[in-house]
Amino acid sequence: MDSSSKILACDVGLKRIGLAHIVQGIILPLKPIMRRNRNQAAKELAGLLEQRGVERLVIGLPSGGLGGDTSTQERIRHFISLLGFGGEIVYVDEDFTSTHALESLHHAKRESRQAYRKNGVLDSLSACEILSRYMQGQGVGG
Template sequence: MSYNNILSCDIGLKRIGIACYIQGLILPLPPIIRKNRNQASSALSQILLEREIHTLIVGIPDYEDGKTHEMERRIKHFISLVNFKGEILYINEALSSKIAQESLLELGKKERKEKIKNGELDSLSAMEILKRYLSQIF
């Protein structure tokens, strides 16, 4: 298996955070701002194609009761709309947003608020999800 050209995403109702693993580096990418699921799935499909992604890592919430919950169902439905023939893996995203938010603590309140609003926080969360995946395989 090639460990290059891996993309991870943190799928939310308003934004999709994206991070990419290329040539040994994890990089945040500009998030997709969701207008509707068709627009967002098309945008993600285009990124996967343009970047020649082989593996898509998708963050899934982890619930202690072990049951499938609404957000997990929505995420998997959204991924089914994405035009992608590569490998799709689901990774526990628990606390990834909190960890990403902690990385912004050195910024001023206004800057932090802007990064949350414009989706940069979501892409930092996608980076955390990607780090978790890579720590499992390396």
């Protein structure tokens, strides 16, 4: 198993956590975590990290936009602190990842795209984009 298989990416949202990983150099979405509350979501994610032997967690973090709003960044960082994750945590700019993920679904019917938003598929595709940005920054693939 190569070291890239020990990397997991997250798109942390208020309702869903999109997830992605790498298999033989290919970035693939995982089933998202549906958030009922912060503690339940943190417990599920921590369990997944342990189960998969994840060594590096790549988290999408918004830039804060022109106004420099950092409340979402603070919420995401706090959530990640609940995990008790002992591996490396890397934050990657997630600006426009959801837009890119939605564009990748342009072939799907409108009803399907709406379902993908609701069931978390779009969130996991955003996590794929976050992981892709991370890998490109590492000079790997992309």
